[in-house]
Amino acid sequence: MEFLAQTRSNEELEIVFPDSVLQSAGWDLFEKWGASGANAVDCVSFAIMKRYAMRKAFTFDDHFRAPGFEILKR
Secondary structure, three states, rough: HHHHHHHOOOOOOOOOOOOOOHHHHHHHHHHHHHHHOHHHHHHHHHHHHOOOOOOOOOOHHHOEEEEEOEEEEE
């Protein structure tokens, strides 16, 4: 909970909520990447990352590799 509180109060971070366009793009990506093990939430994240031209993800979820994202792990 402390991590979430710090994230929400950090002015250097932007929290992006999916709109209908991003949600639709995520579903389209789910058709493409669902078989690799990515779930619908992962695919909405992929859509957000594509919109913002992000190539790296801080995640423990290896499903982000399939569409070509680099995974940063601590």
